[in-house]
Amino acid sequence: MGWYKSFINRHVNKDYQCDDYKQEMIDYLQGHGLDANETVGMMTAVNLNEVAYEMVEGEDFSVFIVITAGVGNAIDAAFGENHFIRSQPGTINTWIFVNGKLTDEAYVQSIITATEAKASVLREVGIADNVTGTIATGTSTDSILIGATQQGVELVFGGPISPLGKLVGKGVYQCLRKALAKYQG
Template sequence: MPKPFTRMFLNNLQKITKKLAQSMAAAQEIGLNPAGCSDEPAQVKIGENHLKMKQDYIVLNSPLPLRTMSSGVVGAGTGWYSTFVNRHVDKGYDCSDHREEMIQYLKEQGLQPEDTVGMMTAVMLEDVSYKHYQAEGFSIFIVVTAGVGNAVDATKSSEYYSFDMSPGTINIWIFVSGELTEEAFIQSIMTATEAKTKALHDLEIRDKLSGSVATGTSTDSILVASTQQGQKIDYAGTITPLGRIIGRGVHECTVEAIRNSKKRVKT
């Protein structure tokens, strides 16, 4: 037979366990835990609803930190970020320390530089092109601003050196709602670059100094960001499911953004 103290301890433990179970059930009912599962956050699909046009910058706010690989002025390399900014600057923009100036600019906008990937462009932001692409098990959202005033043929650039080039840039954002491997991140950039170059070829954009077809501009920038949720994606080469969509999407958005920009120049 249990001793009186042991019996009292067991009874109290039983009462505490029952109350704890009731509290957890109540919390689930009133939505204090994520719907359906308390262990994993609900999967996020990045899209147009996260994108906002401000007076002189485009911003995408992700509801969760994204794994990134980028060549941004701020947030370059790899990391985890939830704010993405493409800022318009004047064609005469000149700063000895553009990274520090960009950091100060972000702070003035109430943004946190340590949580932001930031890019700059002299292109009018109203000419942006963005599209969402759905695939089986994952989706991507692409945002492109493009100007080709300083279009360059990468195979000819070593033959001349000039400071007298009009500002223009192709900034590409690729948001993947899926889980990318390191290899897939790198291949996404490769595939996107090939698609961008094909867009310039199709539009017959030329390097003004060499006269040859341009492969890009001298100040292009790119971002690949992934939710790291959902379907795991190992590869993003041109014939893979992700690569095919990146190739098509970057080409379509780059062509549209360049055409938008050229229409503005003509008018």
């Protein structure tokens, strides 16, 4: 949590392994002229050309969503104890940028709403957990970001029937479906 100026979704090879991934990311950011203290960075083995994005408009605010999605590492979170750390790639990185002023509750609730929308798509598409055979709820390495301009209309809540939550849920649903359609594995 914090205030950031730069956002990067970095492509890494499918066999990426690093004992100190935080320091390696800091070194990468600094090597590209970015201040690590002002940058949010995510990594993905998904081809960045397979990115999907969606702009959804509210009455007085908007939400821009960017998703890269790989599901080779899909799991059902209810059965995480059946899994061991694997090097098989697969990550769903979700970026949600809100043109509005969010309360702390709205940030947290938006994460929940986005996660529920993601799980809905995975259920509809039929993505299974390879270990349990149940429907996956995500992957073991998913990341999510909620960013806001903190200007304009105040958005108090982010649950699925709030004005913000309606856009987050709809946007994540549409965007993830597009990202999965592009995913080459």
